[in-house]
Every structure is written in structure tokens, then in C-alpha cells.
Amino acid sequence: MLAVRDLQKSFGATRALAGVTLNVQAGQVLALLGENGAGKSTLMNVVAAGLAPDAGQVLMNGNVVHFASPSEARQGGVALIHQELLLCPHLSVQENLLLGLESRRLGVLNAAQNRARAVELLSRFPHLHIRPEQKVSDLSVAARQVIEIARALAANAQVLLMDEPTSSLGVEDSQRLHTLVKELSAQGKAIIYISHFLEDVRQVASHYTVLRDGASVAHGALADATDAQLVAHMVGRDVTQLFPTRSAMPGDVLLSCENLATKQGLASASLQVRAGEIVGLAGLMGAGRTELIRALAGLDPVVQGNVGGPNAQTLTHAGVAARMAAGFGFLSEDRKGEGLALNLSIADNTTLPSLPRLARRGWLSLTKQWDATAMQMQSFGVKARSPAQPVGQLSGGNQQKVALARLAQQNAKVWLLDEPTRGVDIGSKAQLYDMIARAADAGAAVLLTSSYIPELLGLCDRIGVMSKGRLVLMRDARELDAHEILHAALGAPAKENLT
């Protein structure tokens, strides 16, 4: 239905697309795989968002097409569903669904007809109980994702391009989305599904195309390719070992909490993390993982229980600054919103919490700041022109390395990491795992959350599972498997309760 022939596109000296060819049939789900920077987003923008290619063609049903804008693409039957959801948060669900496609007469909205259309569209996703008059800002991320998809259906899209649709969804919502994708393909839609998660891709897609350095390097049926082969195509070499081997023996308790609760949705959690240990937190969206990390970091006030830091200091009511002084470091799950100051330099971002150490009586030493940043960049393999480059210009993986380098620069003894590898390509993931493992080996206590269970099993020494605001299980990672974790996360009674 949609075919792309030898597409090329350069931005200045950068060759974003260097010959991409792919094909997707009606009723087929094609997985588009590739590291960040491989050209997936550029490809999507050329196909559906009005970016003009330098060479090559896009064909719909055998005819060469060029859509000058996203709205032309929508009219032509191609809809792009963005990774960063593009909805108007202040408008209602109905207004968002029909934006630009409203039924009207002489410019006056036909309320009844619009409502009927919105109800019909939403009726295809009954489990979410979304009402047309609800405000989009009141909806969960999963529901917003569905609104985006429904909007594409409103335009009668034949080809759906989905960019990392599950990157911000929990396990349960991802499953629902996969079911939905399969239904849509069964109805004859052609779907291009971009994802980093090979497990995801295997659930929904039948075929794959791999992009590397802007060129399509491999394609075929997913059933005929192993994960190792796919990863090798993506990174251009064998990733022999994704997770680092670690040796450190656990030392003193650096982080502890008992019966911790906050108003933000943490009901009760007790845990201890020792020096040299990596402890992971699993759970569904809204299970309280982020809330636990934030309570420990001092961002949400504690209403019950207590928090202890290195040397058994009591930090229950200490603020963020006091906890940082005690050795805590925090990485937000929201890299753009809360993690990095995007228009500031790598140097400013890396040294933000540790500036006073690089200064004398408030007077900053730019040489020290520069050298410290350059050292961290080298140590963590941050790819950038110089420490002065704005962090917003880096790829997602490199941004995340800068965010983690901040904790190293801080000499943090307790690393609180909320979704440290979210939205990061597989090559960078391996490097982030390595950074985290090195911190633990150097004597840090690491507590991290992840929605990706294989990652927790591969990286962590112990894994805790959260459900409905409570930490319901904590066990050695070697004694757990994905099934058991999911079981506990869904709130089923655990066989053993070791907290």
C-alpha cells in the first residue's frame, strides 16, 4: 500500500537519509527498527509531515505522492502518530478528535453531528471509558495515545505511522495498545511501527526493516530473525553483552526507608540499599515507583515513615538540597521537563548541583567547570562538540548520559534513577547500564525504576515490585522471573513477602 524507494535527504553536511527502501501492505504491521539517529524520524517526516526529500519517491498504491504538509498527508490517508503527543490539552476530547475535520455549515459547528462522530470513534476503544466532553489534560498518557490514534481514524487513515507508541506506557496499557494495533491491521490498515523494544515488536509486527546511518540495511519476516541478528543489524556490530558483569560485595546501608508514605500516591514502602548494590523497582504505571523515588529524593514531602541516608543519618524531613549534601543524587523520568535545562550547555547541566564546589565564595572557576565536564564526558562517552554545546542539540542517548554524568560529578553516594533508559536506543542503553554498574562498583547505592522487566533482571541485584502504592515484594533478582514480577505487579498475592 505504501512504498518508499531509495529516499535520500541531507541537512547541510549531515546525511539523514542515505537511501531508504521499504514496503508495507494493507493489513500488515511493519516494524521499523534502528538506533536513535538512524533516520527513523526523518523518514517519518518525509513520508507524512511535508519534509521534501532530495531524491527518491514515496508511493501510495503504486502512485508517486508528495504531501506538502501533515494535513495533506492526513487527507491522502497517511497519519503520523507522534512519540510526543500532539494534542491541545485545554480542549475537549471531541475537539481534539475532529480538529480540522469538524462538521460545519457556513463555518458554524454542527454540534450534534460532531458529537455523534466523536462517540462513534471512541466506541472503538470502550475499555478506556473516555467521554467526548472530557478535557484532554485530565486524561492519562495511555488515553491520550488512544486519542491520537482515534484522530488518525477520524481522518480515515489507511496508513498509520506510529513512533514509539509504548515509550510512555506501562505494561498493561502497552498490551492494550498492541491488541488495538492488531485489530487495526486486521481491518486492512497498513501500519509502520517504530520501537526500540524488540519484545514489543515481536508481539505486533510480522515484518521488519532495519535502518542504520540513514540507510535501510535489512528487511524480512520477523519470524526468521533472532533478536541477536536484529540488534547486530541495528548497531552494525555484535552486541556481545548488553549487561555488564559486576563484582562488588554489598557494603554499608546507604539508603533506607520504613513505611514511607506521601500524599502523591505512595502508600507504604520499606527498603534498604547497600553500597555497591543495584536495586530495581518494577510495577505498572501509577503503582507508585516514581512517587517512591521522588519521596526519597525529597521532592514530595513525607507524611508517614522515615528516610535514612549514609551513616544512618535521618533525612525524613530534609529538603532536596540537604539530601544532596548528604550524598543523594536524583535522575528524573522526565528528561525534558525536569531533567535537563535544554538550552544551557553540557557544562552547566553537568555541574548544576555541584557548582559551589567549583567556586570560591560564589566566584565560579570556568576552567574547573570546563575540565570537570570534559572529564565526565570522556568517562561516559558523551558524543558532543565541546562542553559548551547546548544539551538540547544532543541525541536522546547522549542527553541521558549527561543527566547521569551530573550524579557522578556530584559524587553522589545514593543514585535514585527514575526510568534511566527511557526513550534511549539500544547502543546507548548498554553504555548507560555500564555507567550505572560502574557507579555501584565504586561504592554507590543505586535504586532505579524501569518498565522494562528484562532490563531489571539483567542489571539489578535485587528487585522490588510495587503495586497500588505499596512495595509488595523484594527479592534477589536471580530468584525472580518476568512472570512472577508481572504477577506481583498486577496485585495478585505474592507467594512470599520479603521486604
Added chain:
Amino acid sequence: MTVATASALPQNVAWRAWAKRLGPVIALLVVVFAFAFATGAPDRYLSVHNLRVVLAQTVTVGVAALGMTMIVITGGIDLSVGSVIALAGVTAARVLHAGASPLLAVVAALGMGAFVGLLNAAAITRLKVIPFVATLGSLGAARGMAKWFANEQTVEIPPTWLNELAVTVPRQAAWLVAPGVWIAAVLSICVFLLLGRTVFGRHLYAVGSNEAAAKACGLSPNRIKLLVYSLAGAFFGLAGLLQMSRLRQGDPTVASGVELDVIAAVVIGGASLSGGQGGVAGSLVGALLMAFLRNGSQQMGWPTYVQETMIGVIIVFAVALDRVRRR
């Protein structure tokens, strides 16, 4: 200000960074030379006397722009500048009128400015009113206070050394330009160093660029805002003092609408109203650019409506150009 040292950057990047910084300077030079030739008398337009006039006219807006730059970098804005200039001027004039020492008048003007700034910051951080609205309120309130303090008329002041601060031609020839211009120059260097070379300065950029991230790094955005609005308020107070000095009286209706000139100077100088960007050099160039435009139009004998229209258009184009450059 970035931490870049030119030697550590690849050639083309260093070039682009310079082009970005020099953009407003080039615009300034274009305006100056265009008027120099348009007036048909370049030697008069570029004469020492005319330059003194322009500098003496810029000094109020320039000093206020220093304070505004700091506020805009944190992602805020202060619309009350014009009213605070009047209020601080009237306050100083009352102090002088009562026969107190000029030094006390200086303290009163700066203190009044800082006090209004503190109130603005309190409304922003405690009452959670957005800066635009909080300072829109104090724009009205401070103007009202100024009229009240002055009994709705100008306040005469006795001759003191304060009256010499913003004169066009300084009494001592060795000064070359008015003492107020030197004060503005020294303060510019101080703010330049504060922004680029101190922990507090870097924290201002961090808060403006991403407040949530700053908070997560243990910074206290509220404390920083309290400090920056108060400090900027003191700058506005000083601008008010300079204004009073130039007029040689405390006038409660003076500097109405000046907030737009001050904000325009900062924005033309490359600051972003969404925060995290901006610098002293740019803001000063912005202030000078507008002063030369005004002065040039006067010399050309153009009516004020031409000036006003032109400045309005230039503000929009200067910022539009900046956005294109950034792309």
C-alpha cells in the same frame, strides 16, 4: 554567556557564536551610520556633543535594562519598571526636599525600588501569580504611590551633587561623560560578571531554562526569584534616581511607558522571554539602538509618531531575525 573558550571550539562553531553575539552590534552600527549620512551632517551627528546627549538619554533605560535582563533570564518579567522609576524618583526628591543628605536620598531610592521588587517576588512565589500579572498590578500600584507621595505634583529639590549625575556635559571636563554613564558602565561590568562567572548567575539561567530541573538539583527557585526581583528593583530605583537627577525634580508622572523600552532593549539584545537566555552586552546594545533611533529621528525632524511606529517595527524584526539565526 557560555563557558566557551574560543580555542576549544572548532572554527565554524566559534564563528557562528561570534556572529550571534555581534548581530545586534552590527544592527546598531547600521543605524548609527544610516542616520549619520541621512542627516547630511555626519560630523554633527557623530560629534562628541551628540554622543553625550544620546548617552545621557540612554542611561535610565540602560540601568533599568540591566535589572530587567536578570529577571528575563529567570523566565520572568517586570512591567512595573516605569512606575518604580517615578516612585523612586519622587521618594528621593521628598527626602532631599525635607533637607536630608543626598546619600540618604540614594539609599531611599534604591531601597524603595528593592522593596517593590520584593513585593513583586512575594506575589509571584507565595501567591503564585504569574509575573506578568503580578507586575501589571504593581505597575498601577507603584504609580499611585508615587502620586500620593508627591501630592500629585512635582517635587522640587535643592541643588546637590545628585543633580550632576545625568547631565549632558559634566561639570569637570575630565569626566568626559556624565557620572551616571560611568555608574551604568561599572554596573554593566558587575552584572556581566555576576551572570557569567558566579554560582548565583548560573543559577539564574538554570531556573529560567528549566525550573523543575533546577528544583530537582536542590536549588530553591523561589529564593532565587526573591533575590533577583529585589536586586533588579534596586536597579530600577537607581534608574529613577538618575531620571530625577536629569529632570532636577521628582515627577510622579515620569517614565510612563518606559517598561516597553526596557523590555524591548532586553529582547532586541537576544534575551528570550521564555527564560534561560540573555546577556548584558546584548541588552545595552538594544538600549543604545533605540536611543540612536530616537535621537536620529529627532535630528531628521521626523514627528514622534514616525519614531514610535519605526521602533515598534524594529522590535518585531529584531526578534524575528534572531529566531531565523537560531535555526
